[in-house]
Amino acid sequence: MIRNPLLRAWTALIGLSLGSTLISLWQWPPGFAAGAGMLVLSFAWLKARVILSSYLRLDAAPFWRRGFAISLGVFCLLLLGLYLLPGLL
Template identity: 45%
Template sequence: MTSNPLFLAWLTLMSLGIAAVLVTAGGAEFFSPVLFGGLLLLLAWAKARIILSRYLGLWQAPGWLSGFSWVIGLFCVLLLCLYAVAGLSR
C-alpha cells in the first residue's frame, strides 16, 4: 500500500494540509501578510497539482498537467495580488 502512487498522493495531500494549518497558526506573528498569503496559496496550488496529477490521472498527459499547473499557478498569483492590494489600501 505504501508504494501505491494514489496512497502516496493522499499522504502528500495530508502533509500539505498540516503545513497549511501550521502556516495559518503562525499567521501574522511569523509572516508578513504577503508571505502568509503566498505560502497558503502555494500550498493550495501544490494540492491542486497533486489532485490533477494523481487523482485525475494527468500524470499520463504531462503536457496537460503542465498547462493546468501553469494556469492554476497564474490564477493563484492573481489571487495573491488581490489579497496584497487590500493590505496596501488599509
C-alpha cells in the same frame, strides 16, 4: 519512501493541508503575514497539482498536466495579487 503513487499523493495532500492550517493558526508578526499568505496559496497550488496528476491521472497526459499547472499557477498569482492589494493601496 512510499511506493504506491496513490498513497504518496494522499500523504502529500494531508501534509500540505495540515501545513497550511498550521501556518494560518500561527500568530505571525504583521510583517510576515504576506509571506504566510504566499505560502498558503503555494500549498493550495501544489495540492491542486497533486489531485490533477494522481487522482485525475493527468500524470499520463503531460500536455494537459502542464496546461492545468500553468493556468492554476497564474490563477493563484491573481489571488495572491488581490490578497496583497490592501497593503499596496
